Amino acid sequence: MPTSYDDWQPLLDDVRRCTLCAPSLPLGPRPVLQFHPDARILVAAQAPGRRVHDTGLPFNDPSGDRLRDWMGIDRETFYDPTQLAIIPMGFCYPGKGRSGDLPPRPECAQTWHHHLLAQLPNLELTLVIGQYAHAYHLGKSRESLTQRVTNWRDYWPDKLPMPHPSPRNNLWLRRNPWFEAEVVPTLRARVSDLLHP
Known part of the structure; x- marks a missing residue:
């Protein structure tokens, strides 16, 4: 693995071939991300769930449906890597x-994130999802x-701390209706x- 990358495509290829965690992964390695240096929005999330692992498509689940609704975009726009990068x-x-x-x-963040983020020169908004x-x-x-999300204006307009859009967070959303009403x-x-634009 190179210590630095001058071009994004070899970097993305290396990430997709990564097997660093293979012994610890119950279903084996299958890196799932979306990346292109033209992207202006970054979705910085947690990790793929089982359905995303099976399909190889990030946020291809109810969490993704809610996230797309929050963003006000359709699947076609969401899965356009020149518009939107997804780096869990x-x-x-x-x-x-x-x-x-x-x-x-x-291992992912320690090994790959600084390389990937360095290849996103047009980034204007990062959705920061989960702890x-x-x-x-x-x-x-x-x-x-909750405090971080409540103080979202401290990070806006470059970053937005968010709860995870998972159905597991329905109770949080019911307790914090201001998020969907205001944010x-x-x-x-x-x-x-x-x-x-």
Whole structure:
């Protein structure tokens, strides 16, 4: 593996061939991401679930349906890598734990993220989804995920801390109706401005 990359395509090829975590992955390695240097929006999420692992398509599940709704875009736009990059904290399905999927493997961020982010010169908005992405992209903090999302204006308009759009978070959304009432319309307007200048 090179220590630096001058071009994005060899980097993406290397990421897709990565087997660093193979012994720890219950279904074996299958890195799932979406990437092109022209992208203006980055979705920085957690790790693929089982369905995403099976299909090889990021956010190809109910979480993706809700995220696309929050963004106000259709599947065709969402899966256009020249518009939208998707770089999860872990590229492969980590397996199941007691209360859902296991955390993203740390090797991905340590090995690949700085290379990938360096190849996104046009990035104008990063959607930072879930606690592991919050820690990486926004810095470690004593704030809870809810506090970070509540203070979203501190990061806007370049970054937006978000809860995960998973159906597992329905209770959080019911307890925090301001997110869909206040934040989502602002997000939709910004996404529209970036994708339709």
